[in-house]
Amino acid sequence: MKREESLHQFLTEPIYCILGEALCLGRGNIETARQVIDAGVKVIQYREKHKSWREKYAEASQIAAMCHKAGVTFIMNDSVDLAIACGADGIHVGQDDAPYSFVRRLAGPDVLIGVSTNTIDEIKGAIADGADYVGFGPMYPTQSKKDANDVVSDEAIRYALTQNDMPLTCIGGVGPENMAHLYKEGFRSFAMISSIISQPDIGAAVRHMRDILSKAAQEG
Ligand code: TZP
Numbered sequence: 660m661k662r663e664e665s666l667h668q669f670l671t672e673p674i675y676c677i678l679g680e681a682l683c684l685g686r687g688n689i690e691t692a693r694q695v696i697d698a699g700v701k702v703i704q705y706r707e708k709h710k711s712w713r714e715k716y717a718e719a720s721q722i723a724a725m726c727h728k729a730g731v732t733f734i735m736n737d738s739v740d741l742a743i744a745c746g747a748d749g750i751h752v753g754q755d756d757a758p759y760s761f762v763r764r765l766a767g768p769d770v771l772i773g774v775s776t777n778t779i780d781e782i783k784g785a786i787a788d789g790a791d792y793v794g795f796g797p798m799y800p801t802q803s804k805k806d807a808n809d810v811v812s813d814e815a816i817r818y819a820l821t822q823n824d825m826p827l828t829c830i831g832g833v834g835p836e837n838m839a840h841l842y843k844e845g846f847r848s849f850a851m852i853s854s855i856i857s858q859p860d861i862g863a864a865v866r867h868m869r870d871i872l873s874k875a876a877q878e879g
């Protein structure tokens with residue numbers, strides 16, 4: 660998928676799903692991806708911290724093919740070489756991963772690049788670098804990332820919400836219990852692990868969150 664298309668999908672689809680085997684209730688990443696795609700999610704990130712390069716490649720290239728068939732944007736976490744090898748549409752890097760400029764140089768102009776941020780300075784840095792989007796969080800405490808930063812400050816939230824030209828997805832403890840609140844604050848993209856992949860019925864979980872978001876949008 661072309662970078663503009665991936666970006667368009669990012670901007671128009673509120674639900675961004677992150678896959679990782681540790682949290683998918685034993686279903687495995689491939690079966691989980693199938694259920695997430697069937698649920699109509701249009702942006703999927705592969706984030707696997709417990710497998711070898713070859714295992715990740717074998718799995719992620721299959722998921723990338725499934726995503727492409729379904730018109731879903733496929734984003735690889737952390738690793739530029741895996742992203743290139745799998746034909747990912749995007750790469751997501753954190754503050755300790757390869758810097759944006761290297762990722763862009765290695766991956767070329769057509770890949771969507773997202774950068775994780777937690778502070779105002781990190782958002783400013785990502786904007787200055789030219790990132791395509793930022794992940795911003797954690798919004799709430801989360802069990803899904805062991806080395807997660809502290810939750811974002813109110814000041815950083817206010818700053819993030821004024822950066823209208825920078826596509827942003829909020830992450831960390833996001834789910835049906837706080838989505839309407841986040842929507843009303845101004846967030847429009849919600850990146851989630853456990854609220855999607857740790858649910859027994861992924862389709863029902865996604866439908867429920869879409870309903871919450873439509874209601875929040877109607878209420879203005
Ligand atoms: N980055 C910041 S918080 C987080 C990541 C990858 C974990 C999000 O997981 P969950 O289950 O949606 O809180």
Ligand code: MG
Nearest residue numbers: 737752753756
């Ligand atoms: Mg990373």
